[in-house]
Amino acid sequence: MPKPLSRLLVVTDDKRWLKPTCSGLLAASKALDNPLGIVFLPVGSAQVALDLVVSDGDIQALLIDCLLYTSPSPRDS
Numbered sequence: 001m002p003k004p005l006s007r008l009l010v011v012t013d014d015k016r017w018l019k020p021t022c023s024g025l026l027a028a029s030k031a032l033d034n035p036l037g038i039v040f041l042p043v044g045s046a047q048v049a050l051d052l053v054v055s056d057g058d059i060q061a062l063l064i065d066c067l068l069y070t071s072p073s074p075r076d077s
Contacts, residue, residue, distance in 0.1 A: 003035075003037045004035075004036055004037045005037045005039070005058045006036045006037055006038045006039070006058065006060040006061075007038075007039055007040075007041055007056065007058045007059045007060060008038060008039070008040050008041070008059075008060060008061045008062070008063060009040075009041050009043045009049050009052060009053075009059060009061070009062045009063065010022050010025070010040055010041065010042055010043065010063045011043045011044075011045075011046060011049045011062055011063065011064045011065060011068065012043075012044070012064075012065035012067075012068055013044055013045065013065070013068055013069060014065060014067070015044065018042045018044065019042055021042075022040045022041070022042040025040040026039065026040050038060075046064075046068060046069070049062060049064075
């Protein structure tokens, strides 16, 4: 039986935080027992996250930044 694949989207517009956080989560999921095949995908916008949810049946959860789109200036500077 093939190992299941469970994708978790990490959604934020804070690019400085997104990539290192997903890298750390992916490293942990590879180092630990991961029977559900959990992988973390960085997503930079709510629209992209919605598109992925519609098109990808392996997405199991979304982790959404509570400050998504609330900052008056872009947080990637």
